[in-house]
Amino acid sequence: MAFTPDARPDLPSQYSPAEVEGALYDTWVQRGYFTADPRSEKPPFSLVIPPPNVTGNLHLGHALEQSMMDALTRRARMRGFDALWLPGMDHASIAVQNLVERHLAETEGKGRFDYSREEFVQKAWEWKERFGGQILGQMRRLGDSVDWTRERFTMDAGLSRAVQTIFKQLYDDDLIYRAERIINWCPRDLTALSDIEVDHAEESGELISIRYGDGGNSIVVATTRAETMLGDTAVAVHPEDERYRHLVGRTVALPLTNREIPIVADGHVDPSFGTGAVKVTPAHDPNDFEIGRRHDLPMLTIMDERGAITAPGPFAGLDRLEARYSIVAALREEGRIVAEKRPYVHSVGHCSRCDTVVEPRLSLQWWVRVERLAKAAGDAVRDGRVRIEPASLAPRYFAWVDGLRDWCISRQLWWGHRIPVWYSPDGDDVCFGPDEQPPAGWTQDEDVLDTWFSSALWPFSTLGWPEDTDDLRRYYPTSVLVTGYDILFFWVVRMMMFGLYAMHDGGPEGEVPFRTVLLHGLVRDSSGKKMSKSRGNVIDPLVWIDEYGADAVRFSLLQGANPGADQAVNEEWVVGARNFCTKLWNATRFAMINGATVEGELPAEVDGADAWILSRLNTVLAELDEFYERFEFAKAADLLYHFAWDEVCDWYLELAKIALAGPRAATTRRVLGEVLDTLLRLLHPMIPFVTERLWTALTGGESVVIAPWPAVHPARDDPAATAAIVAVQAVVGEVRRFRSDQGLKPAQRVPARVTGAGTGEAAVRWLLRLDEPGEAFAATAALTTAGGVTVELDLSGTIDVAAERARLAKDLSAAQKERETNAAKLANEAFTAKAPEAVIAKVRDRLAAAEADIERVQTALGALASA
RNA sequence: GGGCGCUUAGCUCAGUGGAAGAGCACUCGGUUUACACCCGAGCGGUCACUGGUUCGAACCCAGUAGCGCCCACCA
Numbered sequence: 027m028a029f030t031p032d033a034r035p036d037l038p039s040q041y042s043p044a045e046v047e048g049a050l051y052d053t054w055v056q057r058g059y060f061t062a063d064p065r066s067e068k069p070p071f072s073l074v075i076p077p078p079n080v081t082g083n084l085h086l087g088h089a090l091e092q093s094m095m096d097a098l099t100r101r102a103r104m105r106g107f108d109a110l111w112l113p114g115m116d117h118a119s120i121a122v123q124n125l126v127e128r129h130l131a132e133t134e135g136k137g138r139f140d141y142s143r144e145e146f147v148q149k150a151w152e153w154k155e156r157f158g159g160q161i162l163g164q165m166r167r168l169g170d171s172v173d174w175t176r177e178r179f180t181m182d183a184g185l186s187r188a189v190q191t192i193f194k195q196l197y198d199d200d201l202i203y204r205a206e207r208i209i210n211w212c213p214r215d216l217t218a219l220s221d222i223e224v225d226h227a228e229e230s231g232e233l234i235s236i237r238y239g240d241g242g243n244s245i246v247v248a249t250t251r252a253e254t255m256l257g258d259t260a261v262a263v264h265p266e267d268e269r270y271r272h273l274v275g276r277t278v279a280l281p282l283t284n285r286e287i288p289i290v291a292d293g294h295v296d297p298s299f300g301t302g303a304v305k306v307t308p309a310h311d312p313n314d315f316e317i318g319r320r321h322d323l324p325m326l327t328i329m330d331e332r333g334a335i336t337a338p339g340p341f342a343g344l345d346r347l348e349a350r351y352s353i354v355a356a357l358r359e360e361g362r363i364v365a366e367k368r369p370y371v372h373s374v375g376h377c378s379r380c381d382t383v384v385e386p387r388l389s390l391q392w393w394v395r396v397e398r399l400a401k402a403a404g405d406a407v408r409d410g411r412v413r414i415e416p417a418s419l420a421p422r423y424f425a426w427v428d429g430l431r432d433w434c435i436s437r438q439l440w441w442g443h444r445i446p447v448w449y450s451p452d453g454d455d456v457c458f459g460p461d462e463q464p465p466a467g468w469t470q471d472e473d474v475l476d477t478w479f480s481s482a483l484w485p486f487s488t489l490g491w492p493e494d495t496d497d498l499r500r501y502y503p504t505s506v507l508v509t510g511y512d513i514l515f516f517w518v519v520r521m522m523m524f525g526l527y528a529m530h531d532g533g534p535e536g537e538v539p540f541r542t543v544l545l546h547g548l549v550r551d552s553s554g555k556k557m558s559k560s561r562g563n564v565i566d567p568l569v570w571i572d573e574y575g576a577d578a579v580r581f582s583l584l585q586g587a588n589p590g591a592d593q594a595v596n597e598e599w600v601v602g603a604r605n606f607c608t609k610l611w612n613a614t615r616f617a618m619i620n621g622a623t624v625e626g627e628l629p630a631e632v633d634g635a636d637a638w639i640l641s642r643l644n645t646v647l648a649e650l651d652e653f654y655e656r657f658e659f660a661k662a663a664d665l666l667y668h669f670a671w672d673e674v675c676d677w678y679l680e681l682a683k684i685a686l687a688g689p690r691a692a693t694t695r696r697v698l699g700e701v702l703d704t705l706l707r708l709l710h711p712m713i714p715f716v717t718e719r720l721w722t723a724l725t726g727g728e729s730v731v732i733a734p735w736p737a738v739h740p741a742r743d744d745p746a747a748t749a750a751i752v753a754v755q756a757v758v759g760e761v762r763r764f765r766s767d768q769g770l771k772p773a774q775r776v777p778a779r780v781t782g783a784g785t786g787e788a789a790v791r792w793l794l795r796l797d798e799p800g801e802a803f804a805a806t807a808a809l810t811t812a813g814g815v816t817v818e819l820d821l822s823g824t825i826d827v828a829a830e831r832a833r834l835a836k837d838l839s840a841a842q843k844e845r846e847t848n849a850a851k852l853a854n855e856a857f858t859a860k861a862p863e864a865v866i867a868k869v870r871d872r873l874a875a876a877e878a879d880i881e882r883v884q885t886a887l888g889a890l891a892s893a
Numbered sequence: 894g895g896g897c898g899c900u901u902a903g904c905u906c907a908g909u910g911g912a913a914g915a916g917c918a919c920u921c922g923g924u925u926u927a928c929a930c931c932c933g934a935g936c937g938g939u940c941a942c943u944g945g946u947u948c949g950a951a952c953c954c955a956g957u958a959g960c961g962c963c964c965a966c967c968a
Contacts, residue, residue: 039927207960207967228964233968249968262968296968304968313966372967380898386966400936421897422963429964502911552905585916586906594905598917606929616927660907664915681929759934772923795925844912861941865911865949872912 030039037618040609043575047715051166059103059731060171062110062893064496071107072501073099073540074485075172076509076517077180079118081125084164085557086549086583086595087510089772092657093580093712094287094546094587095508096170100711101654102505103171104735110501112488113165113172117181119442119477120215120223120379120809126150126441140409143440150441154179164568169714171731176497178488180480181443188487189480190446192461192528197447201395201527203434204447204455208315209434211387212377213333213346216437218391220476223433223514225378230369234354235301237362238287244251245270245289248300250372251310252357255280256337257328258287260306262317265291267302279361282353283339290321309388325388333385346385392436392445392473395524400430403522406538412522414544416590419511426515427522435476442474447856482520485539486529495890502529507540510548512591521676544657545590549583552596570600575711578604584712585667587659588890606667607716610709613675614702614720618687622698624725629693634785635681636690636697637747643672643704644738650708659712666709674701677755684792699724704736753813756785758793760809761817764886765794766834769823776818777803782813790817808889810882827890834890838883845876 054060056570062072073095078088095111103109114508127138127151137435138146158179178185196202210219235248238261245261258280261272270289277286287306294317295304308318320323333346340356341349350653357363360567375384406412406428407420414420436445447457448464449471458464483491489498500841503525509518525539551563553718558564570579581603586593632640646669653662678701683692709732710717721730721781770776778796780787790796805818809832848869858866 041931248967251968294966294968299968305966311966311968313968315967373965418898425896425964512963554905571918588907591906596905597904602916602931605928608930609928612931613929614927619927641923664907668915674926676932762933763935766922769922772933773925851949854948858948859950861911868911 032356037611037615037720039615041716041719042610043577043607044572045168046719047167047576050715050718051169051206054171054729054731056065057729059729060173060174062108062173062497062501064108064500066108068106068108070110070500070505070671071099071102072110072112072504073506073508074112074249074488074504075114076114076507076513077114077178077484078161079121079160079482080115080158080179081118081121081447082157082160084161084567085568086565088164089168089508089579090549090583090593091508091546092165092168092170092423093583094544094657096168096580096714097509097584097659097711098506098654099171100714100731101735103731104707104710104733106734107811108500109171110176110497111170112170112176112178112501113162113170113174114178114484114488115154115161115180116481117154117179117442117477119437119439119474120219121477122150122153123439123441124215124379126153129153132203136442148239148441154181163588165212167568167571168580171714176488179250180477180484184490185480185487186443187460188491189443189475190458191492192483192524193446193475193479194457194459195528196394201399202392202457203395204390204392206388206390207393207434208309208312208386209389209391210375210384211331211389212380213331213385214380214382215332215377215439216390218434218436219377219384220434220477220478223378224375224384225381226373228376228767229374230371232354233300233365233367233370233372233517234357234363234484235365236281236305236357237364238280238305243273243276243278245273245303247303247305248365249305250370251350251425252353253341253346254307254328255305255353256283256335256339256341257307257310257326258305259308259318259326260287260321260322261289261303262292262295262306262321263289263303264295266295267295267297269297270303275682282356283358288321290317290324292317292320301374311386315386315388318645329385329387331387360365392447392471393435394433394435396430396433399523399527400427402526402535403427403519406526407520412538412540415542415544419514419545419590422511423514423519427519430519433476433520435479436471436473436891437476438472439474443480444478445471445473447471460886481517482524483528485521485525491528503538504540506542506544508544508546511545514543514545521708546587547590547592550592550594552594554592554594563638565595570597574600574604575607575715577607577716581606581663582715584659584887585663587663589657604672607713609671609675610706610716610720613670613679614706614724616679617698617702618724620682620698620722621695622705623695624699624701626694626696628700632693632742632744633747634698635678635751635789636686636694637742638751639674639678639701640697640742641744641748642669643701643736644740644742647704647708647736647738663712666705666712667804670705670709674705675811677751679787680753682794684788688788689844706730707733707736717769749813750784750786752791753811753815754783754793756811757783757790757809757815757817760811761790761794761819763832764807764809764819764830767829769829779803779805779818780815781818782815786815790815806889808886812878831887831890834883834887838880838887841879841883845873847879848873848876 033646078084099109099111130136210224212219231250233248233250234252235246237244237246239245247261263276273289274291277288280287294313306314306317308314308323309327328335330336330542335341335344335349341352344352377384404424407414407423414423415683447455448468449455450468485504486502489495489501491498521539526536529536567579578600582599649665650662682694682698706717706721717731727733774796775795777799779799780790783790803820804822806821807815808818810816851869
């Protein structure tokens, strides 16, 4: 079978991603492909990037998230939407402040308070300029089709204006207030933290039982935090606890101090825990704070903001931990320690940023009153205005919004949005909007806002809010939000609350920030462990991009992206994805060498492999669209991988080699062009670079970025052609297996008679290296398949009778087992009475097939015996 | 303490009522003119365990064991 190359490919023989990716990306941006146009006739499709923190580098989780978003955006663009993917970064208040502090300590040997606030903030801006650029560069390397003309930063002028505006609205609506409560305090970062910025970990500590008071007036309390006893202002017992009823209302002497504290009855106390009596430290424990409020107890702060004891006496100045040991020792000396349980495992809160043990602390802070906002956020999902994908994660969302407590939004930090409240010299406080000027002599609140406060505005602040802009009208609500399930509480809930509050659409309730929330899982290492610096298993996506190309990294991540599920990654998968790109490269080269074209209409008369592959294209496209609608990236990637490799490359291109040498070569060239053109478009959202390079070379078109998404052509469905190819595949598979079992070298040509293959005979002969039967032809083996194709081979003198007999015996026993299984089912009256007709028919077919198989194998065994 | 999820081939994972799947790894064969980053052929699983429902269970129900995650004011 000979064919003559009639065209030189415009493609080198090897693909080098590094050489083309950067240039392609720059061209896309220059040509404005990624720039959305609010005046466009096209329907809008929009999404905002979860703004990466300006803390340094992107990790594989970002790469996964952005690969998903880019695939969605690029596909929408190809489908004719005016697609906007809005990029940007988050100032990450506490995280960046910590990094800048560490950086300054290392480089200049100074602490935060060695700088003025202005100097420090300036240093943080320098940090942002330096590392923010790095992140944007990584996004370019990955190929993100973001609209750079709309890039935003949470601390830029427009977003700062949005922050101040909504703060004032909430303040005026009495949804922001200032109050003294117990908050989570980080003694290292010297700031308040919200509940979700505290990580709890089981730790082994000690449970110390201490006798308060003496004689008949004594009571034993148990504590893990003996040092806080200096701030005790009561002992609480359960109101119905008979053991202590007589003590309620009396006082006991607090050891190591000369204070008398009351014994109160409170329902919060669990009589079955410990001694059933609990010490009450209202200023240093959230529970005790509540008890204190109910019983009007004094709130005694005994520690400073760094966790050192301030209560006067021998312990003053000691750190909380030192104080604990000293106080226990002192109590022991006084004989007040009744019991010590060590180790005692309990949960301890840590600062999620610096891991310091958090100190509950009575403090004056700003709060968002969340009840009404959280209700609206919950209802929007409950009534279907927002869809959470996968739906199995919705309960987590509800559990959160339905139990949300007021949100502490003030932070004692410098890097962030300063709280827009000013104090008069008399101490009055007034909130000012962005266009208002506080009177001279007033001073602004020192605190900044929780970084999630500005993040919560991201879907509309980035589009111009509070101004009534074209972008805002057109792109809000955004189409979909893609983020990790671990960010559901931090970010998604808050965007819902603020979006519904701020984005009024004439109705009583605002418009949702997005239609769908798509939650992805975490990227883990190859053995399923979480990536972390301390484990040393963090992988920099750039390293893999350098080695295998951005497409390979993207595709391997998407291959593992099952909705809501974590995924383990390892380098071998990236290698596999790289190999896939190479495969596409070579397939396209092959097509071009052989004159594949996209010029002109497809011929009306198409048959054989050409008809089959066009028919398959329809099916694949329909399945692919279905997977995309359900955000099944892994399945979409798998579908295209197998279609491209197994069907297009392994079968269609091989079969095309025959057609290209025959009278229908022109048709096949056109179909080859059509198939690769379509395949490359379908793959482009996932692997943009290699598809762009190949598609432009193949078609001469401007760019696949702006090429239309392929359509299903019902007229190309061809069940007959499909059945014919399936029959060829079946017999080819069977004979290949036979040849392999017989130890025939692949190149060994064998005389054979082929019957029942129709026009597929040439293909069967080509693929199996079969010669025409000569005059001395004597069939020594016959293979028939379900498609009705028979191949008789002449292996005179070379056949390994024993090997083939063993093989056939194995087939026979499998077929017999199959026959028995299905016959038994049909003999079962319960089955035939209750099973659906389709299932029964299937079993009948299988029985018939098994019987045919048995006959075929027995015939073959007979032929073998006479050979 | 409460809630949720997982357990399928050596590894990482699909499959949620009608014949056990993929990728990688492994074995054998290959200088077939797009591709060895390749081609062809294979090996490999009582679907954690025990019971139940059903004509039929990897899939539904109950329980057991192991692993993981989330929430929580475990003094």
